[in-house]
Structures are given as C-alpha cells and as structure tokens.
Amino acid sequence: MKIYVQTLPKSTANLLEEIKCLPEISRFYLTGGTALSLQLGHRESEDLDFFSYLNFKSEIIQQSLLKVCPIDSVQIERGTLNVFLKGVKLQFLHYPYSLLEEFVPWNNLQLSSVIDIACTKLITISARGSKKDFVDLYTILKKFTLENLFQKLDEKYKDVHYNHIHILKSLVYFDDADGQPTPRMHVDFDWELVKQDITKKVKIFSIKYLT
Template identity: 40%
Template sequence: MDMLNLSILSEERRNILPSFISWKDEFYLAGGTALALQIGHRESVDFDFFSSHPFDTEKMIKRISILFGEKSFTVTQVEKNTLSIILHTEIKISFMTYEYELVNPLIKTEYINIASVPDIACMKLSAIMQRSALKDYVDLYEIMKIYPLEKLLSFTKKKYPTIDSTVVLKSLSYLDDIIDEPLIYQAGQSKPQLNVLKLFFQGEVKKYVRTII
C-alpha cells in the first residue's frame, strides 16, 4: 500500500481497507477516492466499487454483514447489480456492475485493485454529461495536468466507442450549473475557484477545437 496516498482518507476509512480484500478479485475501486489515492490532491470519503460482471446483491449484503456485523451498516440502495450502504453511520460504500472495458490494466495493491487514472478520467467525462458536480470538474482539472484533453478524448473513445465527443466538449466547457461544494485539498494545495475552472476548461476546449479545424 506504500504507493497509495493514504493520507487522503480519514483514520476510520484507512482502518477498513484491509477488509476490502474480501472482494478484491471481483470488484475494483474507481471514482474520486481511487483518483485521490493515486494523485493525492484532495480528501475523499466514498468507496465506489465496480465489477465487469453481474452480482447477487442479496449475497453481497450477507457477505458485508458477516464481515462488519449486521448492525454496523445501513442499506441505502439496492437494485439489480447495484448496492449502496452506509457503514458505521458515515462511510458510503457502493457496488455496481459496469460492463465497459478498461482502457488500462488495474493497479493491484495489497487490499484493493484500482482503476487507472485514464479509466477514471473517462468515467468522469461520461459523468459530466449526466450531472454537474464540482468534484468531477476538480478531478478532471487535476487529471489534465497529467494528460492533455486530446489524450483524454482518445481514451474516452476507446472506452465508449459510441460516445459523442462534441457533447463531451460542451459538457466540459459549460460550468454555469455547478454549485460550489466543500472539497478539502491536501496540505500545501488549494482548491481551484469556480471561475478558474471555467476559464481553464473553456480555454482547453478552444485549443483542442483549433487543432481539428
């Protein structure tokens, strides 16, 4: 686990990591926490696990009950191939089937397998087409310090062959519906202001468009 930025997790969240080995071979961690564990930019509180295969939610609930105790968690969502719980009154853990293929191999650690930054970027770009969440734009802002927009669009087309890149670009450059939310950056770093994000993404989209005209 030395390669991970564990300081982005609270002590209670760090303490439950070893338990995740129970589903290491079935689910991988993605989302904001998976990204923060890799690049260490901000604190993150949710664990979002994905599987390429269908799973039995009732059996999963029983497994969690055996692992943590049946009174230690509350089920907040259960649907076909989707399960969300709140553990110890504050830790949100979700499981879902996600059949899209990985762009890069999983990062294997002692207790969990983690989606690569390119895969997380693709999922974030897909997410902003459906919702306007500040955390997605903040995460993409940090990702684009590593990968240019052209590369991210290439990854996204590989992961989602039918995706409309024009819609992705529009979603990336339209931030008017975003509501500011508290995101805690790591020591020595500061959360980019909303106006900075707007200027950054609009500028990156314009630069990219000029290269393809």
C-alpha cells in the same frame, strides 16, 4: 507508484481495512474519485466505488458486509448496490467495459488506472458535473490532454459512441458546480482558476476538433 493514503478520511480508511479481505470484494476493483485521489493526491475522497465486469447478487454482498458491521441503509437497482456502512457510502456496480490499463495494486485491493477513471469522469460530467468532478478533471488535465482523453474514451466505450460535442459543452458548464461546497483539498486550489484552465483547454481542443 506512490499512493496518497492521506487523502482517505479516517472513517473510510478504517472501513477499507475491515472489508478488503472479504472474498466477495476481491471480484471488484476500486475506482471513482477515491481511487483517483489515492493516485494523484489532490483532494480528500470518502466514498467507495467498486466496479466489476461480472454480474453479482446483491444479497451475497450484503451478507458479506454484515460480517463486518450492521448496514445503515440499502438501495438496490439492476446491477447496482448502494449501502452505507459506518457512515461511509459504498457502491457496487456491474460495469461491463474493458479497462485500458492494468490495475494498480494497493493494500490487497485493485485500483483502476488514472486514464480509465478519466474516461468515466468525462461521462459523469456530461450527465451532471459536480464541483469535485471538475476538480478531478482539472487535475487529470495536468497529466493528459483532452485529445488523449477523447481518444481513450472512444477506445474504452467503442460500442457506445458518445457525442463528443455534448461532452465538450458539459465540460464548461459550471452553473451547478458554482454553488456546491469545495472538497477538502490537499493541494493549492482556486476554483476560478480551475474553470479558466478547463475552459481554455476545451476551447483549444474544440477549434482543432471541429475544424
């Protein structure tokens, strides 16, 4: 699989090189917008989201990161560690959901697959969709149909039972995203076209799903 390393800002790429060989990092996989951009090449993404099936101790992760550089800021919640290193935001999250597909290996790291990220992206948008989330969804929908995504969503989160109707409504609510800055794109981009395309696909799927 081609990896689009040019979607990483220099600060993020440099930091990844410094932390990728830390033993504590090996138990996590890289996911979220950055892992998606590395695989699809559509936009720049700087944050690093590391997920793990297993519980972890935030203190141990912090101690490991301190071997690389001072930590700018720390926020700890149950199962979550958020830090800033050299101006880059890193999240470490306990995420006890199975992966639908194998990891994508890259540069001594493991990336979650596009379909796994797509399922998580639906949940993210249903809570509060940012412009970059909709840009990601628009790009994902060039590879997968909404029917594919909802089938995989139910498979990945089989014990959760997310409300499909609520998610569908969220996919066409752009009011908050309209006022947000556009991410730095690596492909031709038109925000109005993004909204029109997603809305059209949601409408077609909803007619089929609700009838």
